[in-house]
Amino acid sequence: MDILGTTLRICVDDLDTSADFYARLTGATPQRFERGGVSAAAVGCFLLMSGPERELEVLRKVTATIAVDDVDLAYATLSEVGANIVAGPVATPVGRNLLAVHPDGSVFEYADRKTGDQ
Numbered sequence: 844m845d846i847l848g849t850t851l852r853i854c855v856d857d858l859d860t861s862a863d864f865y866a867r868l869t870g871a872t873p874q875r876f877e878r879g880g881v882s883a884a885a886v887g888c889f890l891l892m893s894g895p896e897r898e899l900e901v902l903r904k905v906t907a908t909i910a911v912d913d914v915d916l917a918y919a920t921l922s923e924v925g926a927n928i929v930a931g932p933v934a935t936p937v938g939r940n941l942l943a944v945h946p947d948g949s950v951f952e953y954a955d956r957k958t959g960d961q
Contacts, residue, residue, distance in 0.1 A: 844920040850908040856940040858893040
């Protein structure tokens with residue numbers, strides 16, 4: 844399994860103001876989307892999330908998103924080394940992901956960019 848990068852997850856109160864700050868900081872254009880009642884903006888290596896507290900409470904438990912080339916391979920590797928896969932792999936608007944709890948208790952999302960036509 845190749846780890847291609849990491850996205851830092853940040854819950855914010857004001858998505859517009861935060862997206863503007865991180866866009867100026869990184870020089871990246873925010874990519875906006877909504878999922879499950881949460882509004883999000885991907886800006887460079889940052890994923891900003893805003894929404895109802897009950898939804899954010901769950902999202903705060905995920906330490907980071909780890910980009911991989913293939914979620915199926917990540918699933919196999921994580922299972923082999925003792926991680927507990929708690930969700931996925933599932934399709935998302937931009938690829939596939941899974942959630943895994945590492946033996947130390949930390950929770951990570953693993954995501955690839957593979958869609959149904961790949």
